Amino acid sequence: AEAAAGTDPANADTDGDGLSDGEESTETGTDPLDADTDGDGLGDGQELAFGSDPLDAASLPVDPVVQPSFVPINAQEAGVYGPDFTAPGVDYQENKYPGGVIANGQSLNNYNIHVSGSPAPNSSVTAVQPWTSHGGGGNFSTRNSPFVDGGGDNFTVRYNGYLDMRGYDAGDYTIHLQSDDTNYFVMDTVDGTVIVDDPSCCNEITQSFTISIPGLFPFDNVFGEQGGGEWTDVAISGPGITGIVALGDTGNGSPPVYIIGSGVEAPVERPAPIEPATSE
Structure with missing residues (x-):
């Protein structure tokens, strides 16, 4: 048959x-x-x-909430996720490790170590932060917030959030990474998964991607620091965005970001733009 x-x-x-x-x-x-x-x-x-009709070319998704391909910091028992509109910003997790675990030049391995929990960190601190710009790098938005648990050597920082692109046009956008030492970035969109690999200090890494249907897109980034200076920036540029701006830095033109939750907090209407804290 x-x-x-x-x-x-x-x-x-x-x-x-x-x-x-x-x-x-x-x-x-x-x-x-x-x-x-x-x-x-x-x-x-x-x-x-x-939720659109695959038999009707005029039927397209409206404000789709894409599910993450990764398990977020704020894991939900049901395994179903959405933005928590009551909590603008990103989930932030800083892990400290023994020497020899986190390495410059090993961005994917640093990502996998943090996300898998193996080996277990010596310590782990979780918080909510307004944007993806930490340490003294001074790139993009230059927010340069201090690391929540002090930074240092042999540590990672993980960012999770939903990027709210509902107020933006379909088109071509770019993710910008820069760090001392590494970043590894994942974002799930209607059009597929965007991966950007920043393998070592200290050059800017860019990756273009296309959005055909604007919506709410979960992203994940792990910054890794072996030793020496430490800073990280994760930014976006594209139609309707002024310049290159750290995710969550709405004061400088970023689309809104929200922590990852169950999605039951989501209102029907689009949330108003958020006002970030004063630049540090």
Whole structure:
């Protein structure tokens, strides 16, 4: 039957749209041989996940809340996430390690160590911070907030949040990273996952990405410091954003960011722009 239909008997999802061939043939009415049945630029699985009609090119998601591909700092038992509009800013977690664990030139490994919890840190402090600019680097927004637990050597800082792009146009945007020593950044959008790797001190690293449907996008970044100077900046630029600005620095033009929660706190209306604390 599959061969007659043109689908691949060895592949449960012939067109790779996230829906099985059986689902498409018997439940959704979408084409199991075409990842985008209505030709609107969004995959059939994406449309169903975000509440639009994969059979109607005029039906597009409205303000989609994308689920994170990572487990956030503020993990929810149900495993379902959304922005906590009552808490503007980012979840911040600073971990201290023995020497030899965190290394310059090992950005992905530093990320995996922090996120996995293995090896366990000597100490861990969690807080909410207004933006993604810490230490004395002076890049982008130049907020340069002090590290919550004092920084030093052999430590990591993890940022989590939802980037609120609902008030911005579809288009091409850029993530900017700079650090002493490393950053590793992940953000999930309607169009897929954006990964930016800042492997070592101290050059600016950029990665362009396209937003076809503005919405609420979860992001995750781990900064790693082996020794010497320590600072980190995670920033964005693009249509409607003035210059290059640290995530959360709304006073200098960043889109709003909110900590990651269960999403039940979300109001129906769009939240008003937030006013950050005075520059330090």
